[in-house]
Amino acid sequence: MTKIGFIGLGIMGSPMAANLLRAGHDVTGYDVVPASVDRLLQAGGKPAPSIAEAVAGAEVIITMLPDSPQVTEVVLGPGGVLESAVEGQLLIDMSSIAPETSIAVAAAASARGVRALDAPVSGGEAGAIEASLSIMVGGSPEVFEAARPVLELLGKTVVHVGPAGSGQTVKAANQLMVAGIIALVSEAIVLLEASGVDSTKGLEVLAGGLAGNTVLNRKASSMLAREFAPGFRIDLHHKDMGIALTSARAAGVSLPVTGLVAQLVASARAQGYGGQDHSALLQVIESLSKP
Known part of the structure; x- marks a missing residue:
């Protein structure tokens, strides 16, 4: 069992988190929409009242957000992921955003000793529900291998495509x-x-x-x-x-x-x-x- 903090429980994030729960992982989730957090609770997950509490104690942190501004705010901003993260944690951003934002996140994470990947997905809501997503991953090969067991619970095609930003x-x-x-x-x-x-x-x-x-x-x-x-x-x-x-x-x-x-x-x-x-x-x- 891996302790996972999941931030962003929308159309895609909610079924993805549910699949991680079904696989036996411990998932604590945060979203600005209370109904999304309620869905996680009904699926057996734990609600987090803040980003910091979703990050605390997690081995893997997954973010699934709409766009670059949200990723910048949630990951790099005050009260964000990196402010609460500790050395050795693994951050997987599965949002679809600008490559330069992913590169900035990877650099900031590295400065804090946090391993980071950009891992956007294709397959839509159906793929998220069926755990049949195609996942394209940017980052170091070593970090990719560490993340692979979790990613393979979410998608059928999981490929490392290059350094930070390449997934985007x-x-x-x-x-x-x-x-x-x-x-x-x-x-x-x-x-x-x-x-x-x-x-x-x-x-x-x-x-x-x-x-x-x-x-x-x-x-x-x-x-x-x-x-x-x-x-x-x-x-x-x-x-x-x-x-x-x-x-x-x-x-x-x-x-x-x-x-x-x-x-x-x-x-x-x-x-x-x-x-x-x-x-x-x-x-x-x-x-x-x-x-």
Whole structure:
């Protein structure tokens, strides 16, 4: 049994913490939303009234937060993780944030003798619930090996991709691909429906060929039904597309398709779909063909 402090018990963090509890670990959790902490308590975890109390005595500290400002505040700020952490603790930030923020966290953690990894995930709420996430990890190989037993309880694909910040760069690449695929699946649905083809059967055959992908497998039925309950919100994907474009600028490369899809995601947010699932991009694609 490992003592784990888990900070950030939202759509992703809550089922991840529950999976760690099912595996027999001792999980103490903190979140600014009381209902999220209540869910952890019902799953058998322990509530922490503060970040400091989530960190105290933990062997592993996991953070799962929305964006760089929250990670900076929670990890580096007054009353944050590193203010309470002690030498030897392992900090795994599983948020999707800017690579430079992860690099800053790793440097600050190292100065206090805390081992740190950036380990963003892909797979959405379903992957978090099923413990089938893809986890891309940045940091030292030695720290990765120390964290592997915990990470393998949360995901099926757990890969060390390079030094601090590398996990975030790979996540940015993941997010630009996912958004692009959602946009193309949306276009396929619009074309099929406008042409009078049975869209359910059309997507079924597409999923069995070279066009097959996880978006089709997980999202096709809900997209056809226009059901967009959030598994991963447009607001968060908008943030991630910004990270992808900023990373491209820093690397000195051009990502023209990413730029176009980022504008479609931004349009979805501007049209009021920010709180819906990222598959709600279909509504933007549809609107382009309406008279």
